[in-house]
Amino acid sequence: VQLLESGGGLLQPGGSLTLSCSGFGFTFGHYAMTWVRQAPGKGLEWVSTISHSAAETWHSDSVRGRFSISRDNSRNTVFLHMSSLRVDDSAVYYCAKDSPHTQYTSGLLLEYWGQGTQVTVSS
Amino acid sequence: DIQMTQSPSSLSASVGDTVTIACRASQGIGRSLAWYQQQPGKPPKLLIYDASTLQSGAPSRFSGYGSGTDFTLIISSLQPEDIATYYCQKHNSPPWTFGQGTKVEIK
Numbered sequence: 001v002q003l004l005e006s007g008g009g010l011l012q013p014g015g016s017l018t019l020s021c022s023g024f025g026f027t028f029g030h031y032a033m034t035w036v037r038q039a040p041g042k043g044l045e046w047v048s049t050i051s052h053s054a055a056e057t058w059h060s061d062s063v064r065g066r067f068s069i070s071r072d073n074s075r076n077t078v079f080l081h082m083s084s085l086r087v088d089d090s091a092v093y094y095c096a097k098d099s100p101h102t103q104y105t106s107g108l109l110l111e112y113w114g115q116g117t118q119v120t121v122s123s
Numbered sequence: 124d125i126q127m128t129q130s131p132s133s134l135s136a137s138v139g140d141t142v143t144i145a146c147r148a149s150q151g152i153g154r155s156l157a158w159y160q161q162q163p164g165k166p167p168k169l170l171i172y173d174a175s176t177l178q179s180g181a182p183s184r185f186s187g188y189g190s191g192t193d194f195t196l197i198i199s200s201l202q203p204e205d206i207a208t209y210y211c212q213k214h215n216s217p218p219w220t221f222g223q224g225t226k227v228e229i230k
Contacts, residue, residue: 034219036167043208043210043221043222043223043224044159044161044167044210044212044221044224045221046212046218046219046220046221049217049219058217058218060218061124061218094166094167099169099172101172101173102214106215106216106217107155107214107215107216108214108217108219109157109169109172109214110159110167110169110212111169111178113166113167113168114166115166116166
């Protein structure tokens with residue numbers, strides 16, 4: 001299993017950015033996918049999750065209304081669309097795959113993680 | 124929303140020591156508690172789920188127990204490669220909140 005994130009960068013407050021994560025080595029369309037972020041020197045923060053079929057999405061309170069998550073199972077890719085970015089959105093953004101143990105349930109176990117992509121929001 | 128609180132925030136122990144980390148949920152979550160290990164500069168790894176089930180490939184010196192609101196991660200015989208920050212996470216329903224982390228260092 002491999003997860004490869006891309007799309008990070010440096011941008012100004014109020015800007016928009018889309019992150020991508022491609023999955024390899026598993027049946028992508030069978031698993032929920034999640035974005036977790038980690039600000040410099042801080043802990044892990046769950047951001048957004050999308051169900052295997054894209055029928056359901058969930059967002060943390062800190063990003064709801066500004067971020068959206070989508071996926072293209074034909075391309076084995078999940079996206080995080082970020083808008084109205086703030087300085088406190090600066091973080092490494094990790095993409096993670098759900099575990100078979102919580103597959104098709106309301107549970108979420110993050111079995112595999114990508115290496116992360118850096119997003120820096122600064123004026 | 125349910126909050127997850129870990130203690131201590133950091134600890135220092137010697138190689139071979141037994142280390143315990145606590146995680147408390149603000150409301151009962153049954154046994155839906157996971158532990159992750161994040162070594163410096165790396166992404167997190169799933170260690171334990173359902174409070175006490177060891178993830179495939181995780182070393183047997185890691186164990187967990189608890190239910191309801193109080194959970195514990197135990198590292199028996201601490202090894203140099205266990206230097207990391209450990210996070211608990213409620214995994215039953217959204218939001219799937221993490222604890223703030225416990226940093227483990229070698230004395």
